[in-house]
Every structure is written in structure tokens, then in C-alpha cells.
Amino acid sequence: MTETGARRAALEMAERNALKLYDRIEELGLIAAGRTETEVEQDIAELARDEFGVSQHWHRRIVRAGSNTITTAGDYPDVRTIEPNDTVYVDLGPVFEAWEADIGRTYSLGADPDKKRLVADLPRVFEIVQQRYRSSPNITGAELYSFARKTAEDAGWIFAGSIAGHVIGEFSHATWPGAKDTSRIGQTNLLPLRRPDHLGRELNWILEIHLADKARTFGGFYERLL
DSSP, rough: OHHHHHHHHHHHHHHHHHHHHHHHHHHHTOOOTTHHHHHHHHHHHHHHHHHHOOOBBBBOOOEEEGGGSSOOOTOOOOOBBTTTTTTEEEEEEEETTTEEEEEEEEEEOOOHHHHHHHHHHHHHHHHHHHHHHHTOOTTTTHHHHHHHHHHHTTOOEEEEESSEEEOOOOOOOOSSOHHHHHHHHGGOOSSBBSSSOOOOOOOOOOOOOEEOOTTOOEEEEEEEOO
């Protein structure tokens, strides 16, 4: 296997492990009305450590509920208690061995049809944007970000993210040299996404889809390997 193939396989392994962590979060019913975002986050930290051997997370564990689902990872909103009709998103970056995972998933706790539709649309929009990436060998970060925004709008939502993803790799990729803008899928990244990193290796990317209703009263978040 080539170095490119080996690195990709290791990242996919990390993602599979992270998906199993989410499965356990759901099985244990950690996301429930009446619990605070902090309580859920702390339980996830213990679960990741005790059942998955995760001692490092390359970014802080994020749990957002209700109106906080409009906010992004860079925001620090007041902690909310989850309400019965909320959407809740969980954004985790566990490190498995030397490899980073980055998964985001959203839950709709009530029966609101619009919130249920948003949760269903998140992976669908992700797949549309991912297909655009796969079919466009020279696409830039700015171009894919613009396409993600348009796809969200076509689905009846606002694209709530300031970026649509970022580089992923060995821990800690955040210390790699280079301008931050060029390591993100955003409107200021004019470089092709398919290009070598600082060591001449093929870059791997996370695609983030952050949707919100047009009134910006609720949102949801979904991310995986691009």
C-alpha cells in the first residue's frame, strides 16, 4: 500500500471508531431532555475514555442544543438545558492512536416536522457536496464552500457555517505550518483542495455541513471525511 493509501486507511479507521462511539452515546441515551449540554459532554468524555481508550481529543467536545445549534465551534454560548423539542448537535474530535477523527451528528428530540427534515437533510446535503468534490479534480476551497452554501439554500436552509470543513490528519494537524485559511474549506481559500501538504503528502479533508432555518431559531451540524 502506498503512503497515501495507508494514511487514508488510518483516517477511515479512526472515523469508524468514532462512529462506534456515537452509537454508544445513542444506546446509553446520553442526549435527553432535562440534561445540560455540559452534563452530556462530560458523560461523553468518560465513555470515550472508559470504553474506547481515548485520552486525547484534538478539539474540545461540543454539545449544542436549541438556539445554541446556530452557533459554531468558535463560539462560547451560555450552557443550555436540553428541552423536549430541541435539536441537539454533537461535534467530537477523538484521537485513536496517532490519528484524528472528526464527526458531527444532529438529533431531533421532538416531533417537529421541520426539525426532523433538517436532521434528514444534513447527510443528504453532505453527499451532494461530496459528489461535487469527487467530480471536480481542481476545485478550490472557496468554490466548494460556495457550492455548499448554494446546496443548503436549494434545500430550503441557511448555511450557518463560516467554513465548510478543514484539513485532517495525524495528531496534531493543527500545529502544521501554513496559513489557516488554506487549511479550511472557506471563501478565502483559493487553492485547490487536491494538493500536497507541507511534507509533500496528499491532503485529507473533513466536510462540515451546518444548516439552520431561515429565521435562525434552530440548526444542525454534520461532518465526516470528505
